Amino acid sequence: MDGDGVEAATTAAWMERHRQMYERATRHPFTVSIRDGTVDMSAFKRWLSQDYIFVREFVAFIASVLLKCCKQAESSDMEIILGGVASISDELSWFKNEATKWGVDLASVSPLESNSEYCRFLQSFTEPEISYVVAVTTFWIIETVYQDSFGFCIEEGNKTPPELLGTCQRWGSPEFKQYCKSLQRIVDRCLAKAPADVVKSAEEAFTRVLQLEVGFWEMSSSQS
Numbered sequence: 666m667d668g669d670g671v672e673a674a675t676t677a678a679w680m681e682r683h684r685q686m687y688e689r690a691t692r693h694p695f696t697v698s699i700r701d702g703t704v705d706m707s708a709f710k711r712w713l714s715q716d717y718i719f720v721r722e723f724v725a726f727i728a729s730v731l732l733k734c735c736k737q738a739e740s741s742d743m744e745i746i747l748g749g750v751a752s753i754s755d756e757l758s759w760f761k762n763e764a765t766k767w768g769v770d771l772a773s774v775s776p777l778e779s780n781s782e783y784c785r786f787l788q789s790f791t792e793p794e795i796s797y798v799v800a801v802t803t804f805w806i807i808e809t810v811y812q813d814s815f816g817f818c819i820e821e822g823n824k825t826p827p828e829l830l831g832t833c834q835r836w837g838s839p840e841f842k843q844y845c846k847s848l849q850r851i852v853d854r855c856l857a858k859a860p861a862d863v864v865k866s867a868e869e870a871f872t873r874v875l876q877l878e879v880g881f882w883e884m885s886s887s888q889s
């Protein structure tokens with residue numbers, strides 16, 4: 666509690682507690698190399714093709730968050746999460762267009778190990794035992810890592826190659842930042858009412874996403 670008796674936001678406290686891990690996920694050498702203009706284009710293309718596979722799995726994940734939301738949450742949450750479902754269709758088309766632009770054949774791509782691991786994690790959310798609070802926390806931090814990572818690539822002083830600005834704006838835009846903020850408000854509201862064991866599981870999911878995101882960037886940079 667702060668001096669006014671208001672509960673400090675839990676997500677802000679986690680960001681502080683796990684700051685190093687958060688920085689590793691959002692200031693990874695791969696995305697920093699986009700910002701400083703030294704990105705290896707074969708790594709970029711690998712990221713693009715692997716992320717297309719990820720996003721296809723992410724569709725089912727968001728659908729599972731929406732389902733849990735409809736069963737357990739306030740109706741205003743549903744409209745925000747539904748916005749995420751709507752924009753994912755656009756995201757898939759975007760990946761297909763980019764792949765054509767970069768000469769990447771999406772049909773011949775198989776998931777690399779770190780991607781498969783992340784996809785298995787997403788699939789685990791279809792289990793009905795996983796609560797809405799943990800699921801929406803996971804959704805928020807997955808989106809936030811991309812928002813922060815790519816937002817940095819278009820901040821002042823960037824040397825991002827012009828042909829990659831569209832990619833960075835996709836997740837770094839002020840609109841997407843606002844979307845992530847609205848998810849964060851949902852998460853904080855839910856966590857404030859959740860029992861301690863659920864808050865603990867949500868924090869574990871938060872740190873797990875940060876690890877998986879680092880693994881995803883590493884895989885993109887090095888094909889491991």
Ligand SMILES: Cc1ncc(CN)c(N)n1
Nearest residue numbers: 716719720807808811881
């Ligand atoms: C690995 C990963 N993490 C997050 C996002 C953002 N939807 C993404 N496309 N891919």
